[in-house]
Amino acid sequence: MSSSAALLRRTEASADGRRCPHRHASPPSRAAAVDLDPRTRMLLEQPIAPLILRLALPNATVMTVQILIGLLEVYFVSRTGVDALAGVAPVFPLVSLVVAIAQGAIGGGFVTTVARALGTGRIGDASDYAWYAVVLGVLLGLATSVVMLTLGSQLYGTMGISGNALAIALSYSGIIFAGAIPIWLFNLLMAVVRGTGSLLVPVIVVCSGALILLPLSPALIFGAFGYQGLGPSGGAVAMLVYYAFGTLAYAVYLWGHFGALKPSFRMPTLSLAPMLAILRVGGMSAVVSATTNLTLAIVTAYVAIGGVEALAGYGAGSRLEFLLVPLAYGIGGPVGIIISANLGAGRIDRAVKTSWIGIAMACTLTEAIGLAAAAFPEAWIGLFSQDPAVLQIGAEYLHRVGPFFGFFGLGYVLYCAGQATRRMEASVLAALLRAAIAIAGGYAVVALKADVTWNFIAVAVGMVAFGVFAMPSLIRRAGYE
Structure with missing residues (x-):
C-alpha cells in the first residue's frame, strides 16, 4: 500500500491550536498527501534501519557537543580559583536540569507532536507549534527565573555554600537564571525543528555556537584586549549569548520558511488543550x-x-x-x-x-x-x-x-x-x-x-x-x- 493511500485511508489528529489532541481530524486531501515535504516522506517511506542511523549521528552529535560545552565552562571557571569552582558547582547541575527538561522532556513533547502532525499532511497545523513553543518558552522561562531568583540564596545556603563561594554562586546563578527565557526558547524551538526530521540544522546551530563560545567565554571571564573580565560571572554571560544567538538562528530558520514548517508572522489563535497535552508528555x-x-x-x-x-x-x-x-x-x-x-x-x-x-x-x-x-x-x-x-x-x-x-x-x-x-x-x-x-x-x-x-x-x-x-x-x- 502506498504512503498516499495510507494517508487517505487513516489519519490521526495531533494536538493543535484548534483541536483537542485526542479528537480525530478529518482525513487530509489527496493533494496534502501527495505534496508531503521530502523530509516527511523520508520518515514514512525510507528503509527504517538506515534511516535511524542517518538521523542518529547528528542527534548524538548535538547531545555530545552540548555536554562538552558544559564541561568547557567548568574548566574555564575553575581557572579562576577554588572558591569560583566551589561557587558554581551547585549551579551547574540546576542549569543542566533545566536544559534536560526543556530539551528532552517538554522538547520531546514538541518533537513527537510536530512529527505526528506532519505525518497527517497538515503542515499548517504543525507550523502553529512554533508559536506554542514561543509561548511556553516565555512562560516557563519566567517561572524558572522567578523561582531561582527568589529561592537561590536559601537553596545554596542549604547546600552548605558560604563565604566568597556563596557570593560567586549567587552572582553566577542570578545572571544565568535571569536569562532563563532564551534557554527555554532555544531548546523548544530546536525541538520543533527536530520534529520535522531536520536534525542537521541543530548540529549547525549548536556547533556554530560552540565555536563562538570557545573564545567568548574566557574573554568575558579573564578579560581581553584591555577589557577587564567579569570573573566567573562572565561564563554565565557567555552562555546566555550562546542561547540568545541560537534562539535567533532557529527563529530565522522557522519564520524564514527554510524548512518544512511555514509559521505565520502573526500569532494564530492558540488554545489550552495542545499546551496541556505537550506538558503532560513533558x-x-x-x-x-x-x-x-x-x-x-x-x-x-x-x-x-x-x-x-x-x-x-x-x-x-x-x-x-x-x-x-x-x-x-x-x-x-x-x-x-x-x-x-x-x-x-x-x-x-x-x-x-x-x-x-x-x-x-x-x-x-x-x-x-x-x-x-x-x-x-x-x-x-x-x-x-x-x-x-x-x-x-x-x-x-x-x-x-x-x-x-x-x-x-x-x-x-x-x-x-x-x-x-x-x-x-x-x-x-x-x-x-x-x-x-x-x-x-x-x-x-x-x-x-x-x-x-x-x-x-x-x-x-x-x-x-x-x-x-x-x-x-x-x-x-x-x-x-
Whole structure:
C-alpha cells in the first residue's frame, strides 16, 4: 500500500491550536498527501534501519557537543580559583536540569507532536507549534527565573555554600537564571525543528555556537584586549549569548520558511488543550530524567560510606553510564520522530517495526560498550586514576553492571517510543522502580554491614527493571492502535 493511500485511508489528529489532541481530524486531501515535504516522506517511506542511523549521528552529535560545552565552562571557571569552582558547582547541575527538561522532556513533547502532525499532511497545523513553543518558552522561562531568583540564596545556603563561594554562586546563578527565557526558547524551538526530521540544522546551530563560545567565554571571564573580565560571572554571560544567538538562528530558520514548517508572522489563535497535552508528555518525561539522576545520586551517597577510594572508583565507573545517555538518545530520539510521523499517517505496522528495530540497535550498542568495559575495566578507570584501590572498586562496578548496559538502551528507546505514542506511564513506573531498587539495595547493604560494592548489584538489577518493565506496553502495542 502506498504512503498516499495510507494517508487517505487513516489519519490521526495531533494536538493543535484548534483541536483537542485526542479528537480525530478529518482525513487530509489527496493533494496534502501527495505534496508531503521530502523530509516527511523520508520518515514514512525510507528503509527504517538506515534511516535511524542517518538521523542518529547528528542527534548524538548535538547531545555530545552540548555536554562538552558544559564541561568547557567548568574548566574555564575553575581557572579562576577554588572558591569560583566551589561557587558554581551547585549551579551547574540546576542549569543542566533545566536544559534536560526543556530539551528532552517538554522538547520531546514538541518533537513527537510536530512529527505526528506532519505525518497527517497538515503542515499548517504543525507550523502553529512554533508559536506554542514561543509561548511556553516565555512562560516557563519566567517561572524558572522567578523561582531561582527568589529561592537561590536559601537553596545554596542549604547546600552548605558560604563565604566568597556563596557570593560567586549567587552572582553566577542570578545572571544565568535571569536569562532563563532564551534557554527555554532555544531548546523548544530546536525541538520543533527536530520534529520535522531536520536534525542537521541543530548540529549547525549548536556547533556554530560552540565555536563562538570557545573564545567568548574566557574573554568575558579573564578579560581581553584591555577589557577587564567579569570573573566567573562572565561564563554565565557567555552562555546566555550562546542561547540568545541560537534562539535567533532557529527563529530565522522557522519564520524564514527554510524548512518544512511555514509559521505565520502573526500569532494564530492558540488554545489550552495542545499546551496541556505537550506538558503532560513533558512532565512525565521529566520524571524519567529526574529519577535517572536521582538514582545515581542515591548510589553515590551509599558508596561514599566506603571512603574516598570507593567513591572515586564508583565515580569513574559511573561516568561511562553518563555517556550512555547521549548514545541511547541518539538512537531513541530519531525512533520517536519516525514513530510519530507514521502514527500520524496511519502506518501502524511501520511504527511498531521502528520501535523493535530501534530497540535492537540501542541494545546492541550499549551492550557492546558494557561488555567491553566489563572485560577491560582498567582501560576506562585508568583514565581517571592509577590508585590501586580506585582501580579495584571501579573494576568491580564495571564487572557487575557493565553486562547489563543493554537494558539501559532498551529502557531509553522505550521511553522515547512512549513519548511518540503518548503512553509514558510504563516508562515512568520503570524509572521509579529503578530508583526504589537503588534505595532498598543501598539500605540493605548498610543494614547488613556488607561491602559497599554490593550496591552495584542493586544498580544492575535496577537497570534490568528499567529496561524490562516497559516492554509489555510495546508487546500489547499500547498507543499504536
